Amino acid sequence: MTEKPPIGAATKLCMSLSGRPGNGGSRLHNRLYELLGLDFLYKSFGTTDLAAAIGGIRALGIRGSAISMPFKEAVIPLLDHIEASASVIESVNTIVNDDGVLTGYNTDFIAVRDLLKAKRIDPATPFVLRGSGGMAKAVAAALRNLGFDHGTIIARNVDTGPALARQYGYDWRADLPEPGAPLLINVTPLGMAGGNGADLAFPESYVAAAEIVFDVVAQPAETPFIKLAREMEKLVISGASVIVLQAVEQFVLYTGVRPDADMVEEAAAFAHGAAAAAEIRAALG
Numbered sequence: 001m002t003e004k005p006p007i008g009a010a011t012k013l014c015m016s017l018s019g020r021p022g023n024g025g026s027r028l029h030n031r032l033y034e035l036l037g038l039d040f041l042y043k044s045f046g047t048t049d050l051a052a053a054i055g056g057i058r059a060l061g062i063r064g065s066a067i068s069m070p071f072k073e074a075v076i077p078l079l080d081h082i083e084a085s086a087s088v089i090e091s092v093n094t095i096v097n098d099d100g101v102l103t104g105y106n107t108d109f110i111a112v113r114d115l116l117k118a119k120r121i122d123p124a125t126p127f128v129l130r131g132s133g134g135m136a137k138a139v140a141a142a143l144r145n146l147g148f149d150h151g152t153i154i155a156r157n158v159d160t161g162p163a164l165a166r167q168y169g170y171d172w173r174a175d176l177p178e179p180g181a182p183l184l185i186n187v188t189p190l191g192m193a194g195g196n197g198a199d200l201a202f203p204e205s206y207v208a209a210a211e212i213v214f215d216v217v218a219q220p221a222e223t224p225f226i227k228l229a230r231e232m233e234k235l236v237i238s239g240a241s242v243i244v245l246q247a248v249e250q251f252v253l254y255t256g257v258r259p260d261a262d263m264v265e266e267a268a269a270f271a272h273g274a275a276a277a278a279e280i281r282a283a284l285g
Helices: 024-036 050-060 084-089 108-118 134-145 160-168 204-209 224-231 239-255 261-272 274-283
Strands: 012-018 040-046 064-067 094-098 101-105 127-130 151-154 171-173 183-186 212-215 235-237
Touching: 012 024, 012 050, 024 040, 024 239, 024 261, 050 094, 050 101, 064 239, 084 101, 084 134, 094 239, 108 134, 108 239, 108 274, 127 134, 134 151, 134 160, 151 160, 160 171, 204 224, 212 224, 224 235, 239 261, 239 274, 261 274
Parallel strands: 012 040, 012 064, 127 151, 127 183, 151 171, 183 212, 212 235
Antiparallel strands: 064 094, 094 101
């Protein structure tokens, strides 16, 4: 292992912007920097002034930034270029700064697609997806890309919910249907630490009737929804796995270096625990 240089004037800074900053991304990126001996430093930030924060990325030469809820759509007008996948999804979760030129990417799509493939979930499986924000767009795009045809978007927002459903050819409802969908997907803050942390994304009867539970909430990795699904011995995809795989793609964009599977697994365990590392191992083959 190459020794990481001490922090100095040449150190490149990467960061994240979120409404509710956590430690997982910082721990994972910084651990990979250590394993690869890269002169980088990663720090998470919250902000109430998105435009000023993006201006700071440009002015200070910050190499890259992850973008989390609730900024994934609002950030788009503040950037110089939008990469194709982010443009189609209309959601950005990654900014790369090339000498003051800011380009938006979406690595959530890649992570979700790879995890669904790794779990070998039959695309004929009907699903219910709860949420219609920026991350929901990436999840819906990945489902459609893999050939999932039978799905319902659940969203109370009568603008974004129907629009997302129409874009990918799914049904829309403002409220939950009767229990029975084999695949349940939560793409809302329900279960997230610091907000609705005690809330179940789907009632217990829905989890009991399901076969597969997918929660994109990563903080905490074991949301009430995921805990209940594990207790009921359902197939589980956790938000910690999503955040690790999308972070690896961000890492490559920032550094130009792709860590090997062993490094990713070690960093995942360091940042999010053994369960996330095991899922990452399966996703990376």
